[in-house]
Amino acid sequence: MVRPYRFSLEEFLKLPLPERGVELLEGEIYQMAPIGSRHAFVVERWDEVLRKALGERARVRVQGPFVIPPGTYVEPDLLVYRQGDYRERHPTPQDAFLVVEVSDTTLEYDLTKKVPAYAKGGVPEVWVQDLQGSRLLVFRTPEEDHYREQIWVKPGERLAPLAFPEVLLEVPW
Template sequence: MKATGFMGPCYAKAMATRYRFGLEEYERLFRGIRDVELLAGEVYRMSPIGPKHAWSVARLNRLFTEALGDRAVVWPQNPIRIPPHSEPQPDLALLRPKSYGEGLPTPEDVLLLVEVAETSLEHDQGLKLSLYAQAGIPEVWVLDLKENRLHVYRTPKAGVYTEHRILLPGEEAEPLAFPGVRIPWS
């Protein structure tokens, strides 16, 4: 675009734009690259996993597997597809029982997502929680390792969770999809 000023002709600079990845392009370009996830079309490097975080995921994985048996697929640190621009990797997901060997689970398959936050609480409760609510995922737990609290989010409407409850150590959590199943998260 040509513009003129008091010093004569000048040329306006083009503004930089972000590039948004779609799912297929992301999967093609980033397959095999560890510790990245696609959120709202942008690629994010995931926080390193420390021992407390790793132990919490392993413990929850065992608790859910023992409590639910074959009533759900326990999906630890694996991606889910949220078309058209997101492929997050929650720390744990409970999925409807079926085989996922031919395609990644989508929001319709998800019963519960769990994010374990040691250094990523703001990110998990911000962008990721918003994506999950927009996708209609019925329940998300965010385990805050620093404060030793479990945030339980339920009932997504209009892109936000309308229910938020905080559990303290000693209080058990009960997944919405499995009434009567008590998980000692702390």
Template sequence: MATRYRFGLEAYERLFRGVKNVELLEGEVYEMSPIGPRHAWKVARLVRAFLEALGDQAVVWPQNPIRIPPHSEPQPDLALLKPRDYGEALPTPEDVLLLVEVADSSLDHDQERKLPIYAQAGIPEVWILDLEQNLLHAFRHPKEGVYTERRTFLPGEEAEPLAFPGVRIAWD
């Protein structure tokens, strides 16, 4: 018989510190898919676009963990955080302005597993960039654990983060 273990944040951080390509979602440890060149290039382009558009208005946090108590520590591809020093503690949902997941082979996982965690945590906006279909899905306004607004952007359309009205980001 197999035994299933659930981890809290402290145990996960102690036991998996230094282990690459894993994240904690609702107490379960998941191995993340390797990042391919197209995925890495999209993340790099988004980082540059956000840095150029926002400067010091937000911390651009690429491929780093977000602490979501009590049982999750996902590593989105990119996050925009409220400007402050995160050197002593990982950001929490209250710090997050926008999360971005780039989905090459992980679209189902991002939408079905991670998106509900983000909505339940009250993260105001999540973008999922679907590399297979070349579409950007924006999920906004979480309420009672679900996002109440979903918008799909087509290639050539720029997206505007809710936290930064008037700032347009080319994502494709």
């Protein structure tokens, strides 16, 4: 019987892989889709909106490392996380307030692979912006491999992250 090799997080981090373009989800390596212009534009807009609204209350990381022990290394489009010194480690779910994924061609992957991994890790809130469906999918309250609360937000509507209920954001389109 042929079985795929499952990588540990430590093995993955030692592999001679390109700077970007791959993620480790529960021991399996996935090639990330190239970033299109629409996707890049929306990620930049989210970055501007989040940094302006949150100021010094949180850090915002754009397409950077995020580790969910024991076997997941991803690069979410945006990670909103606690202030602190991350020179010696990557942020983990205990540091995270919110993960934002922008999906143009990767909606199925984000919903079936990444969102369950975020839930298993205990990330309190995940937003998946579906560019093709013109909607924001909001996932809150992780429970095992899923989220108990799911909200669909339409273009032009506003919402606040759970960690910052006083910060009302308009979803960039």
